[in-house]
Amino acid sequence: MNEFGYSGLLKRRVLVVEDEAINREILGNMLSESYDVSYAENGAQALEMLRESRIRYSLILLDLLMPVMSGEELLGKIKEDELLSGIPVIVMTSEKPAEVKSIKMGADDFITKPYDSPEIILARCERIIQLYEEKSILRSAEKDDLTDLFTHEFFDEYVRQIDSYDENAYDDAIVLNIEHFHMINEMFGRGTGDEILKKVADMLVHKFENGVCIGCRPSADYFYLYVDHRDSYDGVFDGMSEELAKYSHIPKIRLRAGIYQNVDKGISIDERFDHAKLACDRIRGDYTKQISFYSKELNDADLYNERLINDIDDAIANRDLVVFYQPKYGIQSDKPVLRSAEALIRWKHPELGMISPGDFIPLFESNGLIQKLDHYVWAEAASQIRKWKDEFGYTLPVSVNVSRVDIYNPDLEKRLLEILDDNDLTTSELMLEITESAYADDAKGLTDVVNSLRDKGFRIEMDDFGTGYSSLNMITGIPIDVLKIDMKFIRNMNKDEKSLKLVELVMDIARFLNVPAVAEGVEEASQVEKLKEMGCELIQGYYFSKPVPAEEFNRFIVSAKEEKA
Numbered sequence: 302m303n304e305f306g307y308s309g310l311l312k313r314r315v316l317v318v319e320d321e322a323i324n325r326e327i328l329g330n331m332l333s334e335s336y337d338v339s340y341a342e343n344g345a346q347a348l349e350m351l352r353e354s355r356i357r358y359s360l361i362l363l364d365l366l367m368p369v370m371s372g373e374e375l376l377g378k379i380k381e382d383e384l385l386s387g388i389p390v391i392v393m394t395s396e397k398p399a400e401v402k403s404i405k406m407g408a409d410d411f412i413t414k415p416y417d418s419p420e421i422i423l424a425r426c427e428r429i430i431q432l433y434e435e436k437s438i439l440r441s442a443e444k445d446d447l448t449d450l451f452t453h454e455f456f457d458e459y460v461r462q463i464d465s466y467d468e469n470a471y472d473d474a475i476v477l478n479i480e481h482f483h484m485i486n487e488m489f490g491r492g493t494g495d496e497i498l499k500k501v502a503d504m505l506v507h508k509f510e511n512g513v514c515i516g517c518r519p520s521a522d523y524f525y526l527y528v529d530h531r532d533s534y535d536g537v538f539d540g541m542s543e544e545l546a547k548y549s550h551i552p553k554i555r556l557r558a559g560i561y562q563n564v565d566k567g568i569s570i571d572e573r574f575d576h577a578k579l580a581c582d583r584i585r586g587d588y589t590k591q592i593s594f595y596s597k598e599l600n601d602a603d604l605y606n607e608r609l610i611n612d613i614d615d616a617i618a619n620r621d622l623v624v625f626y627q628p629k630y631g632i633q634s635d636k637p638v639l640r641s642a643e644a645l646i647r648w649k650h651p652e653l654g655m656i657s658p659g660d661f662i663p664l665f666e667s668n669g670l671i672q673k674l675d676h677y678v679w680a681e682a683a684s685q686i687r688k689w690k691d692e693f694g695y696t697l698p699v700s701v702n703v704s705r706v707d708i709y710n711p712d713l714e715k716r717l718l719e720i721l722d723d724n725d726l727t728t729s730e731l732m733l734e735i736t737e738s739a740y741a742d743d744a745k746g747l748t749d750v751v752n753s754l755r756d757k758g759f760r761i762e763m764d765d766f767g768t769g770y771s772s773l774n775m776i777t778g779i780p781i782d783v784l785k786i787d788m789k790f791i792r793n794m795n796k797d798e799k800s801l802k803l804v805e806l807v808m809d810i811a812r813f814l815n816v817p818a819v820a821e822g823v824e825e826a827s828q829v830e831k832l833k834e835m836g837c838e839l840i841q842g843y844y845f846s847k848p849v850p851a852e853e854f855n856r857f858i859v860s861a862k863e864e865k866a
């Protein structure tokens with residue numbers, strides 16, 4: 302028993318390689334009390350079992366004279382193989398010269414035929430196994446000096462041995478991390494940091510006192526635990542963050558855990574903990590969750606996201622990212638008039654097919670890559686406005702989406718002006734859509750940026766209005782040129798009274814601010830009628846057109862030109 306309550310009570314597995322059935326039986330009878338025994342009839346079969354199986358053998362008992370592949374040949378192969386060379390081999394033979402030769406080749410001991418008494422054979426097996434296990438464990442320093450947990454190397458070796466005693470046992474891999482640890486180190490000094498690490502290790506040891514559990518600290522503030530499976534972790538880590546906060550006098554300190562339950566023993570130990578770490582890192586910064594469980598879906602989603610992140614540069618270079626345009630029509634005149642368009646990105650991935658912006662915009666917003674994408678869209682849109690001017694002699698202002706992240710880039714304005722300059726356009730031709738929720742986040746900072754952009758002549762549309770929870774008080778203080786009412790209100794305006802009332806309210810607000818309103822997601826004539834009555838100026842939606850490629854958009858320009866003439 303070690304201090305983590307782990308004891309090697311489970312049976313180790315021994316592989317008997319022997320072509321004669323009677324000998325297999327005799328050995329099997331001797332060994333099966335103490336070991337799980339597997340059998341192979343020749344070297345080739347044994348090699349296959351050793352390489353294919355996920356079971357870890359603690360010892361090989363090897364006959365030398367066998368058909369197909371001799372014991373000598375197998376021994377050679379085992380000792381050459383990095384993974385297998387760590388398994389001790391006892392050779393069984395009746396010839397003295399063969400004994401000497403096999404010892405030279407790397408066998409660890411020999412048993413003579415006919416067999417000695419079972420006691421002697423068992424004792425030899427036991428001694429060799431013990432020797433090997435001690436050797437492999439001692440190869441690495443055993444303890445992490447600071448926390449007294451195992452070192453990573455030692456931990457891995459231990460997990461391997463736990464696996465080998467019973468490959469059918471259910472185990473969980475747990476990764477714990479201390480949130481903001483590097484900050485704690487910086488603010489309070491390394492000494493405090495060290496004390497906190499010790500405290501965490503201490504708490505973990507006590508948490509898992511009863512049951513199979515081993516732990517290590519693979520890097521600064523990450524802890525690994527390999528524990529007996531449990532269905533529920535309700536309450537297991539409860540109170541640890543609080544205890545830590547009390548101990549350290551750092552109120553915001555927190556431990557979060559990622560748990561991979563019932564680990565697949567077919568994957569490497571590293572992969573098991575990668576899974577747990579993935580779950581653990583998912584809840585970084587999320588103070589509402591302390592534990593997160595790994596699942597295949599989570600892993601797949603993460604891999605998918607990683608793929609998209611990896612592919613974005615190629616997508617831009619290969620023009621798999623294409624800008625579509627959706628018209629906005631003025632509806633207050635007798636006949637609808639084309640007034641502008643919104644640029645919307647589409648990703649035609651060569652392998653994953655068409656990917657909707659809903660699948661990659663939030664991802665790229667979360668990691669800042671959205672800037673790259675938006676700059677691309679702005680440049681594409683500007684060059685398209687130029688093209689329409691040149692080809693049709695028609696100026697169509699286009700709105701582009703500006704993400705929250707873009708707004709806090711000090712080069713935003715410069716970048717936009719450069720793009721316009723490159724295409725010989727003015728600020729009145731490229732409109733900027735900023736989602737309402739961005740205003741709610743940091744009204745002051747945003748207002749400054751927006752004011753400056755408006756001073757340069759840009760027109761700002763507040764996108765998704767009605768979803769951002771900005772107060773009326775705030776709205777009146779923010780400089781905007783257009784209100785875009787969110788489509789979810791439009792969708793339901795003919796269905797429920799509340800949505801209809803909200804649409805009316807937004808129209809009132811627009812009137813109060815003295816700016817035109819755009820209704821987005823308008824699909825039906827009845828909606829157009831209602832919106833017109835309410836005084837809505839502009840409409841964007843499938844009623845007129847879905848977003849389409851620039852080529853296809855040409856026809857809207859052609860007919861708008863005809864109308865004008």
Ligand code: C2E
Nearest residue numbers: 645646658659662678702704822823824841842843844848
């Ligand atoms: P959004 O800015 O609110 O764009 C309007 C969305 O409504 C678009 O979805 C458009 O295709 C869809 N839509 C327009 N009319 C209708 C309609 O009548 N019915 C229905 N069901 N849908 C309609 P899309 O293109 O899938 O874009 C989704 C969101 O992704 C956009 O919402 C925007 O927030 C973001 N996005 C798209 N392109 C860009 C971009 O280039 N940069 C940034 N930062 N975000 C973008």
Ligand code: CA
Nearest residue numbers: 643702734764
């Ligand atoms: Ca938009």
Ligand code: CA
Nearest residue numbers: 764765785821
């Ligand atoms: Ca919108």
